[in-house]
Amino acid sequence: MRRLQKELLNLTTDPPPGVTVDPEEIGDNLSEWTVSVAGPASSLYEGETFRLNFRFSQKYPFDSPEVVFMRPNIPVHPHIYSNGHICLSILTDDWSPALSVASVCLSITSMLSSCKDKKRPPDDAFYVKTCNKNPKKTRWWYHDDTV
Amino acid sequence: MAGVENTGEAGATGGQEGPEASDGAYECNICLDQARDAVVSMCGHLFCWPCLHTWLETRRNNQVCPVCKAAISRDKVIPLYGRNSSNKDPRNQLPPRPPGQRTEPENQGTxxxxxxxxxxxxxxxxxxxxxxxxxxxxxxxxxxxxxxxxxxxxxxxxxxxxxxxxxxxxxxxxxxxxxxxxxx
Missing domain, CATH: 1.20.58 (Methane Monooxygenase Hydroxylase; Chain G, domain 1)
Structure with a gap:
């Protein structure tokens, strides 16, 4: 868990733009974090603020963190389901231990930036009804790199 | 604040590092600490051997560099031997590092x-x-x-x-x- 301590230190001292973390909110064992992400400037989400929930397993960083948007404010985006689950390949298949909380936040920010049309994924209603609580249990199908 | 903490950690783990050791250039890309039993990939990325080994075991059928996703394997990493590293016995670390590879120069006569x-x-x-x-x-x-x-x-x-x-x-x-x- 030394690595998580280092990440927390880096994230509080030198966060990526729009990302804030309050160490007071994070418990002592660092296995669950709440990170705030501001809607990127000159994007459809400008002015909004979202909260992300990170859960780290014992195997982190070899195992990817579980990342979901927290209610009540879940961005309306073609790759973000209304229960907060995110369809993002680096959170499962393309995870690498060289990635970090900061780089995940950056990816999500870029995903929001490049969105042209605020809408839910086409299968949102079905997915939210049938999915596992843990988004890592979903077999995601990554097919669209444009957003 | 971060700088002070970093030098403190480097001093505690690595022994006598110069001031340049605290800038992160010699940190393992996985554990973010000073690389121990350091190995470098063909693509130039530095890791602790135990960290990299764990990753290679995690993704056995798809071994890629954590940083740049280049192909990587146990045989394709080079161990780094600093002057003071011989003082510690790397074999006490599990798993052992892969050995360095020496190729004899080609002899013209033969x-x-x-x-x-x-x-x-x-x-x-x-x-x-x-x-x-x-x-x-x-x-x-x-x-x-x-x-x-x-x-x-x-x-x-x-x-x-x-x-x-x-x-x-x-x-x-x-x-x-x-x-x-x-x-x-």
């Missing part, structure tokens, strides 16, 4: 005559009947070429003449064999 093979191609083309002869010629040729450097500044004209004569001789033999095979 090079295999594969380069000369092009010259003897002609002899090889006679087909099955002439094959052993062609092979014989190529061995002779090889010997001649190899002797050339020892002839000093004047590459032996004689060898050249010999070569030509042998060439004609074997061409004749080859044609003879082919005709024989055709008639038989």
């Amino acid at each position: 090079t295999f005559g594969g380069v000369n093979f092009g010259d003897t191609n002609f002899h090889m083309s006679f087909g099955i009947g002439a094959f052993p002869l062609g092979f014989f010629a190529s061995t002779l040729n090889f010997g001649g070429e190899r002797l050339n450097p020892h002839a000093g500044l004047q590459p032996g004209q004689q060898f050249h003449a010999d070569d030509q004569m042998l060439s004609k001789l074997f061409l004749g033999l080859g044609i003879f064999c082919v005709i024989w095979i055709l008639l038989a």
